[in-house]
Amino acid sequence: MAPTLRFGIDLGGTKIELIALDAGGREILRRRVPTPQDDYLATIAAVAALVHQAEAELGQAGSIGVGTPGAISPASGLMKNCNSTCLNGRPLQEDLERALNRNVRLANDADCFALSEAVDGAAAGADTVFGVILGTGVGGGVVVRGHLLRGANAIAGEWGHSPLPYFQFAHAQADRALTGQHPATGEAILHPWP
Missing domain, CATH: 3.30.420.40 (ATPase, nucleotide binding domain)
Incomplete structure (x- = not known):
């Protein structure tokens, strides 16, 4: 059975914001933390911590979508053109999936x-x-x-x-x-x- 809880994450250059939506699309939780500057692994950890804290607070797991500046290269699957330059050349989607132990949908924020x-x-x-x-x-x-x-x-x-x-x-x-x-x-x- 698919999770009814959905997490949307805005992974920006200065902040990471999470919103949790119920099955009806209503906002039930919102959290924001600063984006670690110039530290890829700390950025992955910050996203994972936001999700884990939200799931603990809400008592259930959810599906995850992430919007971030930059793009996933169709040729390599690596990030490119990111204003958070520590993301460039990295397998962001793969690393988030590993950290969160589930599929993550990743797309350009715009x-x-x-x-x-x-x-x-x-x-x-x-x-x-x-x-x-x-x-x-x-x-x-x-x-x-x-x-x-x-x-x-x-x-x-x-x-x-x-x-x-x-x-x-x-x-x-x-x-x-x-x-x-x-x-x-x-x-x-x-x-x-x-």
């Missing part, structure tokens, strides 16, 4: 957001949805007629690393190409560039 909005959120019923995330980094996901557009490299919709020619011209003192990440991340909003 893809999760866009698909959720397209299915039963603010964009429900729309033919095409472009979902945008602003946080430690920036990201995007595209849903067309109810289907997630992943692309050959699993990064369709990821606009954060697209060059911004006007922004580059306006800030000519930059020593490298500027992208969507530069003016739009949480850090950039808190500390604007001159």
Whole structure:
């Protein structure tokens, strides 16, 4: 029998947040901890601890879905393009499954957001949805007629690393190409560039 409890985990660059949903999709628990910085094994341990604590508190196990910045390479199964750089080149899904002793569904956080909005959120019923995330980094996901557009490299919709020619011209003192990440991340909003 499949578990009726579902855990959704947002594994971000600054925080890891868990939400538990009952069989009816109602939130019954929410917990948040800081993301260990630059420490892959500590990040795996923090996710596992959140799940184990939630299961102890609720008295039952559940299925697990994780959204994280970056993508799983279709070629290697390893993480790539993560703003939490300690995840890059690592078998995150495999390591989470080992730590939690069950299957874990892992996907790009912006893809999760866009698909959720397209299915039963603010964009429900729309033919095409472009979902945008602003946080430690920036990201995007595209849903067309109810289907997630992943692309050959699993990064369709990821606009954060697209060059911004006007922004580059306006800030000519930059020593490298500027992208969507530069003016739009949480850090950039808190500390604007001159």
